Amino acid sequence: MNALLLAGGLGTRLKPLTETLPKPMALIANRPWLEHVIVHLKKQGIQNFVIAVKHHPEKIQNHFGNGEKWGITIQYAMEDSLKGTAGAIKNAERYLDDRFIVVNADIVHEIDLNPLLEFHRKHGGNVTIGLTEVDDPTQYGVVQQDGAGRILRFVEKPRLEEAPSRRINAGIYVMEKKVLSFIPPDREVSIERETFPLLITRNAGVYGKVISGYWMDMGTKDRYRRIHWDVLNRVNNLPIPGKESGKGIWLGKNCDIGPGVLLIPPVLIGDNVVIGERSIIGPFSVIGNDCVIGRNVRCSETIMWDRCKINDATHLSNCIFGYDLEMGSKHILHEAVMNRMGVLQA
């Protein structure tokens, strides 16, 4: 059984970080999320991966190659135009085993696959949708199920009192290959809006099972930040690189921390980071590898990716910076989301 990772979307809501980067390659705790997913699934016994790519596929291919470095195999299903979440699966058909797993590669999760697979084997249907329970179901497609877990319908954005459950599609599926015959090959098709409702109408055996553990999609800037604060607060168990040198202070290798620097937990500093004297970093900050931070800088609730340079006396709060960003001295920035091109969005 192989796993198909859907990683071709445009990531519009996470622009400008995703201007030239597939969203699943966004760093989570200083490592591309897609790498976390692959490592996690490999630990659960998955050896063979297919990645469905479209938006800047070279960023994924250059990073992972054929997967050898991770002890796995990777094949790439390339799309000539955006195919949507079901169209991308159809496009990858030739690479897929008779039973396979599909993962939306922008979902940050810690799934334990076994209960999902066991449930799938037992019910004997064609699809098992991993479900997650949310506090407020009014913004989602909520499932109604029978006692055996079969999905009867999706209710789109219900009013709270009309929601049949708090369970929503978690973007992780076990599928039998025969369901691909329900997906037209030549156009964009959404699995949520088109394929699952069709399969349910045709009584094709679509079941749902609640997955336990952490779940959050990284689709918006707020949720992207939130995932990091959850990592730093150890709400989830995602690996944090570096040594925990004080409670809630993770420090990478070869860092040069100047005199009078204050690291306020929780904070994660990558490898080879330089921080100039009297700067204050944290709380809630993630500094990528090879960043250089000047003197008297203040940085809180901010995530910066590798190789950023922040000059003296600049104050940052609630910012997200992509790779290689250079920021001049004495700037004050709040809620700036920027990449190297200097595009700024509040």
Ligand code: GTP
């Ligand atoms: P937004 O543009 O911000 O809505 O993001 P998105 O379209 O990249 O992501 P969305 O949440 O809609 O999709 C969920 C997952 O499916 C993400 O991991 C996407 O990369 C992936 N995805 C969405 N559309 C496609 C597609 O046409 N092809 C492929 N290969 N993957 C897709």
